[in-house]
Amino acid sequence: MALFSKQNKEIFCNPLNLDNPIMVQVLGICSSLAVTSLLKPAIVMGLAVTIITAFSNVIIAAIRNTIPNRIRIIVQLVVVAALVTIVSQILKAVAYDVSVQLSVYVGLIITNCILMGRLEAFAMTNKPWPSFLDGVGNGLGYALILVIVGALREFVGRGSLLGFQLIPQSAYDAGYMNNGMMTMSAMALILLGCVIWVHRAYFYKEK
Amino acid sequence: MNLRNYLNKIKPNFQEGGKLHAFESIFDGFETFLYVPNRTSTSGVNIHDAIDSKRIMSMVVIALLPAMLFGMYNVGYQNYLAAGTLATASLFEVFLFGFLAVLPKILVSYIVGLGIEFAWAQWKHEEIQEGYLVSGIIIPLIIPVTTPLWMLALACAFAVIFCKEIFGGTGMNIFNVAVGARMFLFFSYSSKMTGDAVWVAQESILGLGNNLPDGFTMATPLSQIGQGILPNTSIYNMVTGLIPGSIGETSVIAIGIGAFILLWTGIASWKTMSSVFFGGVVMALIFKTLGMTPIAWYEHLILGGFCFGAVFMATDPVTSARTETGKYIYGFMIGAMAIIVRVMNPGYPEGMMLAIFFGNMFAPLIDYCVVNQNVSRRVNRLKK
Numbered sequence: 001m002a003l004f005s006k007q008n009k010e011i012f013c014n015p016l017n018l019d020n021p022i023m024v025q026v027l028g029i030c031s032s033l034a035v036t037s038l039l040k041p042a043i044v045m046g047l048a049v050t051i052i053t054a055f056s057n058v059i060i061a062a063i064r065n066t067i068p069n070r071i072r073i074i075v076q077l078v079v080v081a082a083l084v085t086i087v088s089q090i091l092k093a094v095a096y097d098v099s100v101q102l103s104v105y106v107g108l109i110i111t112n113c114i115l116m117g118r119l120e121a122f123a124m125t126n127k128p129w130p131s132f133l134d135g136v137g138n139g140l141g142y143a144l145i146l147v148i149v150g151a152l153r154e155f156v157g158r159g160s161l162l163g164f165q166l167i168p169q170s171a172y173d174a175g176y177m178n179n180g181m182m183t184m185s186a187m188a189l190i191l192l193g194c195v196i197w198v199h200r201a202y203f204y205k206e207k
Numbered sequence: 208m209n210l211r212n213y214l215n216k217i218k219p220n221f222q223e224g225g226k227l228h229a230f231e232s233i234f235d236g237f238e239t240f241l242y243v244p245n246r247t248s249t250s251g252v253n254i255h256d257a258i259d260s261k262r263i264m265s266m267v268v269i270a271l272l273p274a275m276l277f278g279m280y281n282v283g284y285q286n287y288l289a290a291g292t293l294a295t296a297s298l299f300e301v302f303l304f305g306f307l308a309v310l311p312k313i314l315v316s317y318i319v320g321l322g323i324e325f326a327w328a329q330w331k332h333e334e335i336q337e338g339y340l341v342s343g344i345i346i347p348l349i350i351p352v353t354t355p356l357w358m359l360a361l362a363c364a365f366a367v368i369f370c371k372e373i374f375g376g377t378g379m380n381i382f383n384v385a386v387g388a389r390m391f392l393f394f395s396y397s398s399k400m401t402g403d404a405v406w407v408a409q410e411s412i413l414g415l416g417n418n419l420p421d422g423f424t425m426a427t428p429l430s431q432i433g434q435g436i437l438p439n440t441s442i443y444n445m446v447t448g449l450i451p452g453s454i455g456e457t458s459v460i461a462i463g464i465g466a467f468i469l470l471w472t473g474i475a476s477w478k479t480m481s482s483v484f485f486g487g488v489v490m491a492l493i494f495k496t497l498g499m500t501p502i503a504w505y506e507h508l509i510l511g512g513f514c515f516g517a518v519f520m521a522t523d524p525v526t527s528a529r530t531e532t533g534k535y536i537y538g539f540m541i542g543a544m545a546i547i548v549r550v551m552n553p554g555y556p557e558g559m560m561l562a563i564f565f566g567n568m569f570a571p572l573i574d575y576c577v578v579n580q581n582v583s584r585r586v587n588r589l590k591k
Contacts, residue, residue, distance in 0.1 A: 179396070181394040186394075
């Protein structure tokens with residue numbers, strides 16, 4: 001099978017849109033509400049999940065035939081836990097402030113439903129390369145929503161993006177105010193709902 | 208009947224194929240607002256009340272008028288009082304200033320809210336729903352007079368879309384639209400909704416009123432209590448409503464007139480209304496006995512938004528509990544919750560908004576429990 005066959009392309013592209021883990025499967029909601037109040041942690045979190053999903057998928061797919069069926073969840077968890085620990089240590093070493101902002105949520109990637117879902121549903125029955133694509137696709141699908149929500153929340157809630165002030169001081173002098181509710185996770189849920197609403201309106205036509 | 212004839216004459220323009228078909232829902236909205244429509248349901252058995260919901264909504268708006276008019280006067284009164292020129296101003300001047308300060312808020316609220324409703328109805332090919340007639344006038348009455356208009360517009364849009372339309376419109380909404388708008392403002396722009404600097408209009412309008420110095424502050428009695436100071440307002444002022452506060456919520460007398468109209472016409476449920484007050488009294492007495500609140504139970508009822516919420520917002524027939532027993536539980540919960548938030552949460556001097564939101568959330572559950580209780584009681588009766 002060619003590396004970029006039509007089938008593989010579908011495996012990679014579907015999670016970005018029609019089979020998006022957040023918008024369609026409604027998984028991983030907890031972390032997507034918690035880490036999106038600023039854009040930067042949202043991006044880092046999205047990347048972390050992408051990397052961990054991709055490599056845990058590859059590892060599990062590579063050893064899938066040797067895993068005894070009854071203890072497969074434990075094996076999967078060990079692989080994920082090892083990867084999460086590596087990513088978390090790297091984050092602490094490279095970007096300490098972001099890892100503080102993400103706090104427990106990096107560690108909690110281990111309980112992210114998207115990960116376990118991909119391992120169980122895909123990696124256990126597929127070869128490493130498609131599993132890798134599937135992991136990257138799902139991770140990016142997750143990251144995409146995180147970035148959309150994170151950007152909206154940071155822009156409306158703080159008037160900035162990635163820490164750069166975008167709304168000028170003159171607007172504040174004229175009476176504009178940052179929307180405090182955007183920095184609360186309640187608003188993240190509403191925004192997430194809106195994203196799903198728009199997505200459904202475009203891609204799911206009622207028959 | 209000239210108006211009726213005129214409506215009949217222009218009606219074909221709005222029907223399918225007419226040149227103004229795009230505005231059909233707007234025409235329909237106005238027509239049914241002016242005249243009770245003669246349409247009846249074509250399927251099933253239905254019970255028709257003597258008045259339809261547009262007439263009910265108009266009645267609530269009439270009941271709100273005393274509170275609104277007094278609110279306008281009080282806006283002027285507080286401004287002139289703060290500037291120290293109250294003695295030289297005539298009653299009419301004071302009222303006119305308040306009128307000019309409040310009118311833009313009412314207009315913005317109606318234009319934004321009804322605009323969205325009209326557009327939505329036209330888009331979905333539905334009838335225009337009448338719920339916003341009431342919400343549109345309640346929203347300006349429950350905000351401080353200094354709230355910027357763009358914030359109000361944003362809050363109205365948010366409340367109409369997220370508290371009403373996404374649930375399916377009037378009659379389907381879980382949360383009271385006016386409470387939703389206030390919640391949005393409170394959590395989004397809390398510095399403009401609470402604190403001591405927002406309760407008195409600060410700028411003169413068309414030569415009326417007074418420009419107050421920058422940084423002028425005036426605490427409401429409730430926020431004084433929140434800061435641990437005993438309010439020095441007399442009971443007389445608390446009852447008549449000559450105290451700083453949200454525009455329409457201060458006067459117990461004006462709200463009382465509204466309550467009388469609502470109860471007399473049978474639009475609001477006396478069960479809900481009285482049990483809100485009962486819940487408030489019980490909770491205030493408990494806190495007073497425990498020494499956690501410095502003011503008497505009756506002061507808790509007449510200060511802040513308690514009366515306004517109890518009379519106009521808790522009794523909203525859509526979002527309140529619908530079973531008769533449920534109304535008692537629902538009302539009691541709101542009254543008790545409002546006082547609990549007030550006394551126990553130092554961050555929120557007023558708790559009525561949160562209490563009503565809380566009550567709205569639990570109303571379906573209360574109804575469910577009451578209905579199931581009835582069902583099981585009857586089943587038991589059958590077994591004997």
